Amino acid sequence: MNEEIKINKRPRRLRGTSSIRSLTQENHLNVRNFVYPLFIRTGKNQKIEVESMPDIYQFSIDQVMYEIEDLLKLNVDKFILFGIPDKKDEYGSNALSDNGIIQKSLVEIKKRFPEAFLITDLCMCEYTDHGHCGIIKNEELDNDATLEYLQKQAISHAKFGVDMIAPSGMIDGAVKYIRYALDSNMFKNLPIMSYSAKFASNFYGPFRYAAESAPQYGDRKSYQMSFSNRNEALKEVKIDIEEGADIIMVKPALSFLDIIRDVKNTVNVPIAAYNVSGEYSMVKAASKQNWIDENKIINEILTSIKRAGADIIISYFAKKYAKEINQK
Ligand SMILES: [Zn+2]
Numbered sequence: 247m248n249e250e251i252k253i254n255k256r257p258r259r260l261r262g263t264s265s266i267r268s269l270t271q272e273n274h275l276n277v278r279n280f281v282y283p284l285f286i287r288t289g290k291n292q293k294i295e296v297e298s299m300p301d302i303y304q305f306s307i308d309q310v311m312y313e314i315e316d317l318l319k320l321n322v323d324k325f326i327l328f329g330i331p332d333k334k335d336e337y338g339s340n341a342l343s344d345n346g347i348i349q350k351s352l353v354e355i356k357k358r359f360p361e362a363f364l365i366t367d368l369c370m371c372e373y374t375d376h377g378h379c380g381i382i383k384n385e386e387l388d389n390d391a392t393l394e395y396l397q398k399q400a401i402s403h404a405k406f407g408v409d410m411i412a413p414s415g416m417i418d419g420a421v422k423y424i425r426y427a428l429d430s431n432m433f434k435n436l437p438i439m440s441y442s443a444k445f446a447s448n449f450y451g452p453f454r455y456a457a458e459s460a461p462q463y464g465d466r467k468s469y470q471m472s473f474s475n476r477n478e479a480l481k482e483v484k485i486d487i488e489e490g491a492d493i494i495m496v497k498p499a500l501s502f503l504d505i506i507r508d509v510k511n512t513v514n515v516p517i518a519a520y521n522v523s524g525e526y527s528m529v530k531a532a533s534k535q536n537w538i539d540e541n542k543i544i545n546e547i548l549t550s551i552k553r554a555g556a557d558i559i560i561s562y563f564a565k566k567y568a569k570e571i572n573q574k
Contacts, residue, residue: 273553275545277321277572280564281365281518285456286310286351287330298452299523300530302562304330307354314359320568324363326412326560327351328457331373337381338373341399344406352406365439366403368396368413368424377461379415379469387469392417397427404433412495414441416469416482425490439493439518442486443479443505446470449498449524456523479505480512487515493558498522500547503554510555519556521547526562541571 260270285296285304292306305313314325329347331340340346348366355362370392371379380392392415400411411428413420421440428436446467454460471478479502483494494513496506497520506519525547533540544563551559561567 273549275548275552275559275567275572277564277568278323279552279558280322280567281324281326281558281560282317282322282564283326283328283560283562284310284313285328285330286347288332288347296452296456298455299527299562300534301566302456302526304456307351310351310355311358314355314362317565317568318359318362320565322564322568323361324365325355326365326367328367329372330458334373334375336375338370338395341370341373342395342402344402346402349402349406352403352408356407363409364407365410365412366408368399368403368411369415370395370399371415371459371461372457376463377459378464379466380417385464387417389418389469393419393423396420397423400424401427401431401433404428404431404436408436410437410439410493412439412441414444416441416444416466416471419489421486421489421491437492438490439495440486440491441497441520442483442491442494443496443502443509444470445473445498445502447473447498447501447522447524449501449522451524452527453523473501476505476508480508483509483513487513491515493518495520495560496556498525499551499554499556499559500525503550506551506554506556516557517555518558518560519551519554521551521559521561521563523562529563541566545571 260266287304287306289306290308293309294304296302327348331347333340352364355364369379371377376382378387380387403411413424421438424438486494493516495518496502496509499519499521509517529543532538544567548559548567
């Protein structure tokens, strides 16, 4: 009976039980590959929730210690620091000061938690009153004038004990100039993670509120990439690797999974993906309305970023994932 029916292709065989599903699962998240962003501000006893990003805070240095302590217990031990200075000016002077917010944070955190791996975001926009990522001349970002500034900022962070530098401004030549400055100042072994393919994205909105770094006029489209472009991302990544980037980054992540995969298929350095603030806030907002299952959505989003090819995931969800989702 039915001898003519021969169905040999049965992918469902591998989906029948949870055991066989876990046996054949292709991609796994590991909290050791996560980087958690921290916003640090001046002052004491400050823990201010970012209105546009529920459960994400700006901390003063004394308060960020409690946050780091919690995260280390969850095996989240890599952090990217964003400084919020009390004074901003045209040239972003606070970024280069020995008493700058990042410099002080590096010293204090390293003293208390030597095991914490600290990455610093290297850019001018958090420190300039105009909120742009470089030196401005005639309302235009002066690329080459900015390079020297980034060199000084990198050396300063290195002196104060940073573990990895992450230039984020999409300034042409930044990796080469920073690498040269670090090498000439005895920091040959300090790695650079470059924001190589950073798109001028609308998903950054909530972050700018968190880091108080919104441009006061104009936009960043003359230095960040158009979200319409794919080939250009590979060009940017290749240039950064030639200039000495140890790790390259694609930012944002979720609307750019194709770019992450393109890069994965093309280069052989570790790839970081930044699961940005807008991606975070959309999930939080929908979950507040009970329209989605927050933890399941977070797991799916983070796994999709990994599956696309990211080796490292920078995410505001890292803490929640490690606390509530991991191993479940
Ligand atoms: Zn910037």
